[in-house]
Amino acid sequence: MFIKFPLTKPSEIHSHGKTKPRSNEMLKGYVKVNATSKALLLFRDLIRKSTSSIDSFSLLYIINACTRNSSRHEGRQFITLVVKLGYMHIIFIQTSLINYYSAVANLADAHQMFDEMPVRNVVSWTALISAYVHNQKPNSALKLFREMQMKNLDPDQVTLTVALSACADLGALDMGKWIHNFICRNKKMNKDLSLYNSLLNMYTKCGDIETAKKTFDSIKEKDVTTWTSMITGYAIHGQAKEALALFTAMTDSKIHTKIVPNEVTFVGVLMACSHVAMVDEGKRYFNSMIHDYKLKPRFAHFGCMVDLLCRAGCLQDAKDFILKMPMKPNAVLWRTLLGACSNCGDIELAEEARARLIEFEENLAGDDVIMGNIYASRGIWDKKETARNRINERRVPGCSSIEVGSKISEFVAADGDHPFVCKIYEVIESLMGNMSGYVSSFDAYDT
Numbered sequence: 001m002f003i004k005f006p007l008t009k010p011s012e013i014h015s016h017g018k019t020k021p022r023s024n025e026m027l028k029g030y031v032k033v034n035a036t037s038k039a040l041l042l043f044r045d046l047i048r049k050s051t052s053s054i055d056s057f058s059l060l061y062i063i064n065a066c067t068r069n070s071s072r073h074e075g076r077q078f079i080t081l082v083v084k085l086g087y088m089h090i091i092f093i094q095t096s097l098i099n100y101y102s103a104v105a106n107l108a109d110a111h112q113m114f115d116e117m118p119v120r121n122v123v124s125w126t127a128l129i130s131a132y133v134h135n136q137k138p139n140s141a142l143k144l145f146r147e148m149q150m151k152n153l154d155p156d157q158v159t160l161t162v163a164l165s166a167c168a169d170l171g172a173l174d175m176g177k178w179i180h181n182f183i184c185r186n187k188k189m190n191k192d193l194s195l196y197n198s199l200l201n202m203y204t205k206c207g208d209i210e211t212a213k214k215t216f217d218s219i220k221e222k223d224v225t226t227w228t229s230m231i232t233g234y235a236i237h238g239q240a241k242e243a244l245a246l247f248t249a250m251t252d253s254k255i256h257t258k259i260v261p262n263e264v265t266f267v268g269v270l271m272a273c274s275h276v277a278m279v280d281e282g283k284r285y286f287n288s289m290i291h292d293y294k295l296k297p298r299f300a301h302f303g304c305m306v307d308l309l310c311r312a313g314c315l316q317d318a319k320d321f322i323l324k325m326p327m328k329p330n331a332v333l334w335r336t337l338l339g340a341c342s343n344c345g346d347i348e349l350a351e352e353a354r355a356r357l358i359e360f361e362e363n364l365a366g367d368d369v370i371m372g373n374i375y376a377s378r379g380i381w382d383k384k385e386t387a388r389n390r391i392n393e394r395r396v397p398g399c400s401s402i403e404v405g406s407k408i409s410e411f412v413a414a415d416g417d418h419p420f421v422c423k424i425y426e427v428i429e430s431l432m433g434n435m436s437g438y439v440s441s442f443d444a445y446d447t
Contacts, residue, residue, distance in 0.1 A: 023042070023053060023058065024057045024061065027039050027042060027058060027065075030042065031061050031065050036065040036066075036068055036069040039065040040062070040071075040074060043058065043078075046058065051085065054085065056090055059078065059081070059082055060092060060096055062078055063082075063093070066103075067096070067102075067103045071104075072104050075100055091117065091121065094117050094124065095123055095127050098124065098127040099127055099131070102135060103134075105135055107131060107137065110131045111128065114127075122153060122154070125155075126158050126159040126162060129148070129162050129166075133165050133169070138167075138172075139170060141163070142163065142166050142167070142172065142175060145159070154186075157194075157195045160183060160198070161198045163175075163179055164176060164179055164199060165198060165201070167179065168198075168202040168206065173207070176199075176202040179199075196218075197223075197225045199215055200219070200226065200229045203233070204233025209234070212229075216229075222259070223259070224259050224260065224261065224265065227250040227259055227261075228264050231243045231246050231265060231268040231272070232267070232268035234246065234268075234272065235268045235275060236271070238275050240273065243269065243271075243272035244273075244281070247261070247268075250265075261289075261293060263295050263298060266286075266289045266293075266295065266301060267304060270285060270305060273285065273304075273308055274304055277308065277312040278308075279312045282305060286301065299333075302325055302329070303332055303333060305321060306322060306336050310339070311340070313340075313344065315341065315344060316349075319353075322334070334353045335364075337349070338354060338357070341374065342374055347374055347375075347380075350370070350371060351371075354371055365390075368387040368388075369387075371383075372384050372388055375387060
């Protein structure tokens with residue numbers, strides 16, 4: 001998620017020489033329609049003529065072009081030009097560079113740019129929080145969000161939208177509810193549909209489907225994202241009938257203004273069919289997506305169909321479906337089939353799926369766990385032992401997280417780096433002692 005911010009603030013915009021509005025309007029137009037290559041070529045032509053034709057507006061537009069295109073090489077060149085022309089101190093340039101560093105996954109420089117800013121406003125804080133969310137660091141994003149509040153700087157609706165996205169990624173329901181209450185208390189805030197959609201998405205991903213439904217019902221003007229979030233929420237929680245009924249209501253022009261579903265909507269619909277093994281319905285929706293709505297299936301849709309066939313026990317059909325795909329199947333699809341083979345004990349199909357995964361150079365320990373279990377169920381102990389040896393060579397400790405007082409703590413097996421590790425182990429030993437005593441008492445009673 002990249003933050004849009006105003007580019008016009010005369011008190012903070014400086015130029016060398018005369019501004020060239022025509023050139024800037026052309027740059028702005030190219031960036032707006034995502035014609036980043038044309039923007040870069042035009043900017044290079046301007047530089048060749050004279051740097052006096054470049055002002056801070058020009059640099060803002062070209063940084064945005066590099067951000068959208070994730071252009072590392074060009075971005076470094078233009079950052080050097082920003083410093084050379086003396087525009088690095090302008091807050092909107094700095095904020096734009098935070099977004100750029102986020103786009104190229106350079107969080108260190110993004111944070112350094114933020115730290116070097118003499119004045120930080122809501123937009124700059126939001127840009128950095130968004131950078132961490134965009135780069136799959138939601139825990140760090142929420143820490144920054146709390147730090148921003150400690151600075152007595154009130155977040156706006158864009159900041160809260162980003163923070164809710166972090167809550168959704170972490171499953172931080174308590175923090176999400178706090179933000180919801182903050183929104184309700186703040187009467188002057190501009191509460192747009194994007195904010196309400198983020199709330200809905202947070203509740204569905206954090207498992208509070210009842211509050212998600214109430215939030216959905218409270219939104220008067222819904223768009224395709226609103227409907228899709230609720231459909232997907234129902235699907236994730238195994239409420240297939242509710243998900244499919246909502247899809248019917250969404251596309252029924254007699255009930256309200258007809259909303260046209262998109263690719264993500266059909267992921268939710270197919271997911272709902274998969275959870276209850278509705279094979280015929282799933283095939284019908286898949287074909288409807290292609291023929292009625294002219295949408296091109298993506299890997300997510302093929303994955304849902306393979307999962308649907310596997311859950312229904314149609315493993316050979318799932319394999320045939322994978323092989324008939326218009327694009328080369330990825331490792332996720334073969335792994336889905338491999339997992340289904342463990343339930344049916346189909347050794348031949350499991351070994352074929354495992355061989356396909358090896359072709360992708362995918363050697364996850366979980367694959368060998370599945371193969372080991374299949375071999376054990378058939379009494380093939382030598383192959384079971386081989387699979388176990390491969391597991392021990394590659395095993396990576398899993399990570400768990402817990403939310404306490406709106407703060408997320410992460411743990412891995414045998415973790416000795418946590419600041420409260422001693423106290424944690426004291427509590428664990430105390431619990432184990434109590435449990436041991438309980439078991440002893442139970443055994444004594446039983447005898």
